[in-house]
Amino acid sequence: MGKLLAILAVLCLSQAIVAERIVNCYWGTWANYRSGNGKFDASNIDAGLCTHLSYSFFGINDSGEIVSLDTWLDYDLGFISKAVGLKSQNSGLKVLAVVGGWNEGSTKYSSMAGDWYKRQNFINSALNLLRNNGFDGLDLDWEYPNQRGGNWDDRANFVTLLRELKEAFAPYGYELGIAVGAGEGIASASYEIANIAQHVNFINVMTYDFAMASDGKTGFNSPQWAVEDSINFWMSQGAPANKLVLGVGMYGRTFQLSDASQNWPGASCRGGGNAGSYTGESGYLGYNEICLNNWETVFDYGNAAPYAFSGDQWVSFDNVLSVQYKMDFAISKGLAGAMIWSLETDDYRGQCGESYPLLKTINRKLRW
Structure with missing residues (x-):
């Protein structure tokens, strides 16, 4: 009986390990340059709140090789080594190097993915980056194949790139x-979803930015219905639930109202809202800026978002309650977990x- 109980205990533990959900924490390292209470570095990270720490961003050069976008911060200030060093606080933490991002664009990535020699440069430089710095894997954030200077062949070339990366990473156990x-709209234009899903450990779905000031009207950054529609679409196209990671924005999209008296969702706006004292970007406020504002707040239950x-300033964002709704959905669909963009804009x-x-809140729902 004792041996049977021991076997059952091992099986239960194995299932618990397999079932642990991902909480992937993106870190925008440039927040080091913010002033006052907006300044953020490795000392501000609670490593126990993340299963993955995604160090953002690296770029590529015209030959397809991965390059640092800020060598002073990455190496002279030691931000990479400090990020990897956080594994001393959480032995299970995986620290990933993130390549790409919106500002990197798509043209160089399209050229790299479509050229065998440039792909080898990318893959070899990825291996060197991971090995030389103690990273546990790579997160590729190409925004977006077949868009922003890309072409239709990007969709197939992206699959090829991921397959070759997976093969190159396998001997080292690196995650992809x-x-x-x-x-x-974006997903169907950019991805052969079922094919890319075969070659990656997980897929971070950026379920936010569904409304911006360029729309000419106020709207919700991450309404529940749009999140659910997106995840359901990915699953319908062959992405397995246990590889999908639900994105949560730690920020809000802001709008300057055309008429301050018309302050409801869908009201006309004349542009982005005022820049915040930390983030300094029109149309965008971190949650750590929003929560300090003494603005009138409404929770819209139809969109499950506040x-x-x-005055003429309006912001849509996520709070504790809306994040709970999102996590309940992620659990109901059997998703791999959640990711946040990004650490330095939570409070x-x-x-x-x-x-x-x-x-x-994410951890309480998914892990604790």
């Missing part, structure tokens, strides 16, 4: 993830109460 556009306004200092309120 990708970040992808969420909605059906918005807030003051990591706890200026409005608990530190990391949104990230801790």
